[in-house]
């Protein structure tokens with residue numbers, strides 16, 4: 001166990017104990033490499049569906065280990081145009097520097113990822 005903050009959830013949700021251990025290992029690795037966590041990749045890694053992976057990351061968010069980020073991708077260039085903390089902040093139209101024009105909802109897609117919080121980087125033991 002590296003993120004002790006996750007221990008409380010093992011007590012609260014004993015049926016998730018196994019998954020929380022896998023989550024802990026995954027997040028510890030992510031904190032070393034500095035990569036953000038993509039729910040679909042986590043799901044694959046811990047052999048769960050994406051819904052469960054998302055639920056686990058919500059717990060890690062609750063524990064202050066990760067925080068959600070919404071990455072907006074240009075559909076044409078498949079590159080990140082902008083980032084937001086909440087879904088509500090995403091505007092209807094976003095300027096894309098790669099195409100030098102504004103894209104509407106038809107021209108971009110949003111991906112939810114989880115970044116390791118600043119606190120988490122100092123949390124691992």
Ligand SMILES: [Zn+2]
Pocket residue numbers: 074075076077096097098099103
């Ligand atoms: Zn674009």
